[in-house]
Amino acid sequence: MSKIVIITDTDSSLPKDIADQYNIIQVPISINFDEDLSGTDLTINNEQLFSHVDKTGKLPTTSAPSPALFKQYFEQILAAEVPDTILCFTVSASMSRTYQSATEAAKELSNHDIRVIDSETLSMEQGYMAIAAAKAAKIGATIDDITQSAFASRDNTILYGALSTLRYLSMSGRVSHVAAGMAGMLNIKPILSVQNGKLDMLEKIRTRKKSWTRMIELVQEDLNNRTIQEVCILHVNAAQPAQEFEKMVRNALVCPNEIPAIEVNPGLSVHTGAGLVGLCIVMKH
Numbered sequence: 001m002s003k004i005v006i007i008t009d010t011d012s013s014l015p016k017d018i019a020d021q022y023n024i025i026q027v028p029i030s031i032n033f034d035e036d037l038s039g040t041d042l043t044i045n046n047e048q049l050f051s052h053v054d055k056t057g058k059l060p061t062t063s064a065p066s067p068a069l070f071k072q073y074f075e076q077i078l079a080a081e082v083p084d085t086i087l088c089f090t091v092s093a094s095m096s097r098t099y100q101s102a103t104e105a106a107k108e109l110s111n112h113d114i115r116v117i118d119s120e121t122l123s124m125e126q127g128y129m130a131i132a133a134a135k136a137a138k139i140g141a142t143i144d145d146i147t148q149s150a151f152a153s154r155d156n157t158i159l160y161g162a163l164s165t166l167r168y169l170s171m172s173g174r175v176s177h178v179a180a181g182m183a184g185m186l187n188i189k190p191i192l193s194v195q196n197g198k199l200d201m202l203e204k205i206r207t208r209k210k211s212w213t214r215m216i217e218l219v220q221e222d223l224n225n226r227t228i229q230e231v232c233i234l235h236v237n238a239a240q241p242a243q244e245f246e247k248m249v250r251n252a253l254v255c256p257n258e259i260p261a262i263e264v265n266p267g268l269s270v271h272t273g274a275g276l277v278g279l280c281i282v283m284k285h
Contacts, residue, residue: 002084004137004146005077008119009065009098010041010265011091012127013234018260022134027073029098029267033060041265046237049266050274059168062267064098070105074114085113085143089130089150093118094197117147120197123264124232124280125159156285158222160202161192161234162211164275191215192272199271212245215279216252227284228253232260234278236269245277 007025008014019026028040037044037052037060053059070088077086088106093099099118106114119126132153136146189211193202202218205211233249235242242261249255263269264276 001140002143003081004085004087004143005081005083006087006089006130006134006137007073007077008089008126008130009091009102009267011096011098011122011267012089012130013123013262013264013268014127014130015260015262018127018131022131022138024130024134025073025077027065027070027098027102029065029096029265030063031060031266031270032063041267044266046263046266046269046274049270050237053168059270062270064096064101067101067104067108070102071108074105074109074112078109078112085115087133087137087143087146088114088116089119089126089133090116091122091126092120092194092197094120095122095199115143115147117150118197119154121154121157121159121194122199123159123268123278124234124262125154125157125194128157128230128280128282129154152285153282156229156283158219158281158283159194159278160215160218161199161272161276161278162205162208162215163190163192163272164208164238164277165273166190168270168273191218192278193218199268208241212248212277216248219253219279219281223253223281223283228255228281229284230282231255232262232280234262234264234276234280236264236272236276237274238277239263241275241277245279249279 009027028042031044090099102116129150133146133150136149190201191203205214233242
C-alpha cells in the first residue's frame with residue numbers, strides 16, 4: 001500500500017486538533033502588521049489581531065507561504081515520513097499566490113511525487129477536502145481515487161458567512177467609507193459565499209438574525225432534501241454568537257450530533273473582520 005501524506009495551508013481553517021486527528025500538515029499564512037504584532041496563523045489569533053486593528057486603526061497585510069517555506073515542509077515530510085506521494089491542497093489560486101508557491105517548490109523537488117492541487121475554494125470547504133483525502137488515504141485508496149474523493153467533497157459542500165460589519169472591508173478599500181457607513185446605519189449584514197474561487201458578497205440582509213435565517217434558507221435550498229454528512233459553525237472572534245447560531249441551525253436542519261465551532265484563521269479573517277458567523281456543510285454523496 002502506497003504511503004500518501006496530505007498537506008494544506010492554514011487558509012483551510014482546520015483547527016490543530018482536527019488536523020492532527022487526520023495527520024494533515026498545514027503551512028502557515030503570514031500576517032504582516034508592525035513591530036508589535038507580526039507572525040503567522042500559527043502564532044497570532046483573532047483576539048490579538050483585532051485588538052491591534054482597533055488600537056492602530058489599520059489592517060495588516062497577509063502573504064502566501066513562500067516557495068522556500070513549502071520546499072522546507074516538503075523536505076521535512078520526505079525525510080521524516082518517506083511517503084510515496086505528497087498531496088498538497090492549497091487555498092484558491094484566484095485569491096492567493098499559495099498555489100503558485102507550492103507548485104514552484106514541488107518543481108524544485110521533481111525527483112519526488114509531489115502533487116499540488118488548487119482547491120478553488122477556502123476555509124473549511126478546503127479543510128473538508130483535505131479531510132476527505134486523508135480518510136481515503138487511510139483505507140489504502142489509490143492517488144487518483146484520493147484526489148477524486150477530495151473533489152467530490154468540495155462539490156458537495158456549502159459555505160456561507162454573514163458579516164457583522166462592513167467596517168473592515170472599508171478599511172481594506174474593498175468598499176467605500178460612505179457605503180460602509182450607510183450599511184452600518186441600516187444595520188446591513190452582507191452574506192458571503194464562494195463564487196468562482198473567490199469570496200464574494202451574495203446578498204445584503206438587514207439585521208444579524210435575519211442574515212442568519214437567510215443563510216439557513218440558502219442551505220435548505222442547496223440541500224434539496226439531501227442528508228448532511230458534516231457540519232461546522234464558522235466564526236471570527238464571535239464564540240457566543242456562534243453558539244446562538246448553532247441553536248438556530250439545529251432547530252432548522254437535521255444535523256449530526258457534533259457541530260464543531262471553528263474560528264476562521266487570521267489569514268482569512270483579516271478580510272472579513274471580527275464578528276463573522278458562518279456555516280459549512282458537507283452533503284452525503
